[in-house]
Amino acid sequence: MEEGTVPTNQLSRKCYPYPLLSNVHRYLSPSSKAPEADCRSYTFYTKGDWLYFHDGCDGFKDNGWGCAYRTLQSVSSWIVNKRGSSDCDATVPSIKEIQQTIVQIGYRDKEFVGSHDSIGAIEVFYTLDTLYDVVCKIIHVAHHDNLKKYASILKKYFEDYGGLVMMCGDKKDASKGIAGLHISGNQVYLLVIDPHFVGVPKSVQELVDHGCIRWQHTSEFVDSSFYNICLPQLK
Incomplete structure (x- = not known):
């Protein structure tokens, strides 16, 4: 087996040895990080139910390169639940x-299956479109750009769609979900x-203690990485 690959039977695992946590975004209020509310304060959350997928949650060790896959799985669970699946x-x-x-779909060569290669916004778009017929609007945020200027777009998205948003960067550890504004x-x-x-x-408190669920100021994002923000277009 070539270096950087894993047995495909391990990649196939969909047996979760413990119940995955759901709707972890509902646990943390903005007061944990943001300044006190005033008359101009607004908070928006992902609407609907979804599961928190994370490194190794199915027994497969993907820490160090699998964060975008895990976030994509969380987004997929939001889509599946929104459509009423019981499984x-x-x-x-x-x-x-x-x-x-x-x-x-022809975007990667066959050697990609079983590799440790990360994925980005385009692969997320193609996967959701192929598996669920859900397209994503992608916003590109350049290095050192001011993410704050995209607040109105995110606000409208949470108002109109209320989806689980995905951010993919140019570093392996830069992928994350966004479940509130x-x-x-x-x-x-x-x-x-x-x-x-x-x-x-x-x-959920353990996830908060580890910083896996957190309110983060927009100025703390784009410095060492650019980001592509994926907005699933499913109402």
Whole structure:
């Protein structure tokens, strides 16, 4: 087996040894990080139910390169739940199934299946479109750009769609979910859902303590990475 690949039977795992936590975004209020509310404060959250997928949650070790796959799985669970599936775990694609989908549409060569290659916004778009017939609007945020200026776009998105948003960067650890937006005066915060948790989370509070769920000011994002923000277009 070539270096940087893993057995495809491991990539196929969709057996979760413990119940995945759901709707973890509802746990943390903006007051945990944002300044006190005033008459110009607004908070928006992802609407609907979804599961928190994270590094190794299915017994497959993907820490260090799999964060975008895990966030894509969380977004997939939001889509599946929104459409009323009663078997969300089985319907959400495994890492292997994501890689196979990307190969089947011709975007990557067959050697991609079983690799440790990360994915980005385009692969997320293609996977959601192929598996669920859901397209994404993609916003590009350049290095050192001011993410705050995109607040109005995100606000309208949460109002109109209320989806689970995905951010993909140019670094392997730069992918994360966005499940909320808080605007207080001229300050803007995003509710980050970070998949970089290894082990079995005993509670949502443990995820908060590890920084995997956090309100983050827009000025704290784009410095070492650009970001592509994926907005699933499903009402």
